[in-house]
Amino acid sequence: MVNPRFEVDPEDLSLLQTLTGLSSREELEEHIIAVQNKANRIHNYPCIGLFVFTKFNIKLSPNYHQVLSLINTHKDAIFLDVGCCVGNALRKVVTDGWPVENTIGIDLSKEFWDLGHEMFRSTPDSFPAGFVGGDIFDDVILAPSIGRSDDSNFIPNLEMVNLRNLKSLAPLRHRVSAIYVCNVFHLFHAEKQLDLARRLASLLTRQSGSVIFGSHGVAPAQLAVTNVGPNSFHSAESFVSMWATLFEANSVEISWKVKVRPRRKLSVLGEWDIIWWSVTCK
Numbered sequence: 368m369v370n371p372r373f374e375v376d377p378e379d380l381s382l383l384q385t386l387t388g389l390s391s392r393e394e395l396e397e398h399i400i401a402v403q404n405k406a407n408r409i410h411n412y413p414c415i416g417l418f419v420f421t422k423f424n425i426k427l428s429p430n431y432h433q434v435l436s437l438i439n440t441h442k443d444a445i446f447l448d449v450g451c452c453v454g455n456a457l458r459k460v461v462t463d464g465w466p467v468e469n470t471i472g473i474d475l476s477k478e479f480w481d482l483g484h485e486m487f488r489s490t491p492d493s494f495p496a497g498f499v500g501g502d503i504f505d506d507v508i509l510a511p512s513i514g515r516s517d518d519s520n521f522i523p524n525l526e527m528v529n530l531r532n533l534k535s536l537a538p539l540r541h542r543v544s545a546i547y548v549c550n551v552f553h554l555f556h557a558e559k560q561l562d563l564a565r566r567l568a569s570l571l572t573r574q575s576g577s578v579i580f581g582s583h584g585v586a587p588a589q590l591a592v593t594n595v596g597p598n599s600f601h602s603a604e605s606f607v608s609m610w611a612t613l614f615e616a617n618s619v620e621i622s623w624k625v626k627v628r629p630r631r632k633l634s635v636l637g638e639w640d641i642i643w644w645s646v647t648c649k
Contacts, residue, residue, distance in 0.1 A: 372418060373399060379423050386458060386487045402486045406453070409478045414550055420452050420486075423459040425547060428580055429624060430645045437544045437576055438465055443527050444544035447536075447570065448472040449503065449581075450551040453483030457496055471497030471530040471539075473508075497530025503566060504559070509536040511562060512569040536570060543570045548581035553600055553639075560601070561609055568613045573648055580645035585625065603642050610646050620647045 373396055375383065380392070389395040399421055406415045414420065425431060437444045446465050448456050451472030461467045474480060477500035484490060501508040528538050546567055552560050571577050586600040601609065603625050610621055623644040 372416075373421070374418070375421060378426075379421070382423060382459070382462065383421060386462075386489075388488055399486075402453070402482060405482055405485075406479065409476055409482070414452075419550065420455055423455055424549065424582070425456040425459050427643070428582070428645070429643055430578065430580060430622070430647070433576075434545050434578060434580065435460070435463055435465065437578075438469075440576060441544045441572070441574055444469060445530070445539065445542060446470045446545045447539070447543045447547070449546060449548045449567065450474055451498075452479045453486050454480060454494075454496065454498075455483070456547055456549065458483075458487060458494070461494075461496070467494060467496050468530065471499065471533065473499045473501070473503060473536065475502060476500065491531075495531055497533055499533055499536055501535070503536070504562065507535060509566050509570070511566050512540075539570050541570065541572050544572055544574070544577050546570060546579040548579065548583075550583050551581070552606070553584040557601065557605075557609075560606075561612075564610060565613055568646075571648065573618075575648055577648040578645055580643075580647075582641055582643045584639040585642040586639060600639055603640075603644075606642065606644065610644075614646070618649060620649060621645070622647070 380395075383395060383399075384390050387395060387398060389398055399418070403415060403418065403420075406420065428434070444465075446457070446460055446469060448454070448470070449472075451457060451474050454472055457470050457472055461470060472480065477498065480498045480500065484494070487494070499508065503509055528542075533539070548567065552563065555563065567579055571579055584600055585606060586602045603623055607621050607623055610619075621644070623642055626641040626643070
């Protein structure tokens with residue numbers, strides 16, 4: 368029986384079938400529902416209930432093909448997925464050509480990462496991406512930089528590291544070419560979003576084309592920052608302004624576009640739109 372909430376476009380369906388080895392839509396859906404039930408027991412995020420973990424929405428990023436081109440222009444380019452959950456975005460970029468050994472994810476719970484192997488019927492050997500389990504706000508995982516001067520004076524160790532051996536992101540400071548952050552920023556209040564942005568900026572190599580990009584919920588255009596419980600929805604303008612404070616003038620290009628959602632109340636979060644954004648080194 369088809370679950371009406373399990374909606375997947377033909378391209379994503381084809382990739383799911385390829386990665387799982389389940390060509391039958393019915394068998395695939397049964398498998399996905401079983402994974403969803405286990406994911407909800409780890410943490411019942413709304414995106415789990417909406418089957419976002421089955422989608423490869425990274426391909427919708429306006430700069431996605433530009434990001435993929437970094438594997439040709441950056442030596443040993445590293446791709447980091449922040450809040451990677453089951454690793455669906457990483458599997459998409461690997462399918463599209465990024466060397467799996469140069470990809471790494473971070474999430475609060477290793478259980479999600481392990482569930483990803485179950486979902487995609489892989490193993491750490493057949494999909495040898497790196498993974499760090501922990502809180503990115505934990506200074507042991509990633510200490511924040513002091514500020515712009517701290518970043519400009521830092522000289523990274525350019526010797527390639529084995530991402531599978533990492534227990535923290537600290538060795539990757541100023542070494543990551545692409546950082547993807549989907550449905551993460553709006554989970555925190557504005558002050559913590561700034562802290563997160565600062566930590567991520569410290570990981571980015573300053574080589575031309577290096578990029579932090581992603582998508583999440585934003586307040587409608589007429590509103591400023593809107594707090595809903597532990598969540599905070601910037602307007603697109605205030606979110607972009609936040610990033611501008613973290614880099615030297617004219618050192619990055621900040622791009623964004625907003626997808627306006629139908630004006631209806633969505634559970635406790637109220638009205639919100641979706642922003643696709645990127646911060647790219649010039």
